[in-house]
Amino acid sequence: MSARNDARFGERVRRLLRHEGQWLASLVxxxxxxxxxxxxxxxxxxxxxxxxxMSYGLAFVFVVETVGVSLLLQDHPELHAVALVGDIYTVLLVLGSQAAAVTRPHVLGAEDLLVRNGARMELRIPLASIASVRYDLRSRQDGHSGAGDGRQDAGRLELAIAGQTSVTVELTEPVVVVRLLGRRETVRTVRFHADDARGAVGAVRGAVEAVRAARSVAERGEPVTPG
Known part of the structure; x- marks a missing residue:
């Protein structure tokens, strides 16, 4: 049992370090x-x-705090060094979270929809498994806000941004989502945010219809006409 727990702990540490590297790389x-x-x-x-x-506002506040703390601790170099490292890391963390969200958007391909939450989580949904997609603006009322934590409840995954989701995807069959620390769960409903939510819904619907049409043609054995 101890060996199994050690292995799980090691895997969690590796995942956290990989996440750390990803948001740092996102800055580049x-x-x-x-x-x-x-x-x-x-x-x-x-x-x-x-x-x-919100991200830029927080970064500004932390920069101001860094300057203030540096002035207060200028006569205590050891404490100043420790506080400076912590403050710089905090500023980078805030900016890195925003950078990860910018550089890792949701991606709609020919066969699947990749839904992401910065460097924290991603879920690849086959278009053939999508039953419906709709514009569905929701604000989270549970006291959680910010970049979203991938909260899942009774087969539902919510990837909220700034405390809101705007697109709801219903699936014909469950898909597996892997959390930041490695826990696996199955979901049938996925809610996420897109800056152009209505445009995203239209694009996903069009892609799903194209997949269904191609499958229908293949099942009938009809030749596929290019273009």
Whole structure:
């Protein structure tokens, strides 16, 4: 039992370190104006805009705090060094979270929809498994806000941004979501946010209809006409 617990602990540590590396790398991709995991021909569905003002506001507050603490501790170099490291890390963490959301948008491909929450979580949904998708603006009333924590309840996954979701996807069959620390759960309903939610809904519907049409043609054995 101890060996199993040690293995689980080790896996969680590796996942946390990988997450740490991903949001740090996102700062580089952000400066370079690059996006991660958006192949040619796929459509990016951004969602970071909803939390941008809050992220930049928090970063500004922490920068001001860093300056204030530095002035207060200027006669205590050891404490000043420790506080400075912690304050700089906090500023980078806030900016890294925003950078991860910007550089890792949702991605609509020809066969699946990749729903992401920055570097924290991602879920790949086969388009063939989507029963319906709709614009559905919801504000979370449970006291949680910010970038979202991937809360799941009774087969439902919510990836809230700034305390809200705006797109609801209902599935014909459950899909498995893997949380940040490795826990696996099955969901049938996925709620997420997109900056252009109505446009995202229209794009996903069109892609789902195209997949269904192609499958129908294949089942009838009809030749597929290019274009």
């Amino acid at each position: 991709w952000w400066v370079a104006r690059r996006r991660v995991g958006v192949p040619e021909g796929a459509r990016a569905l951004p969602y970071a805009g909803a939390q941008a003002a």
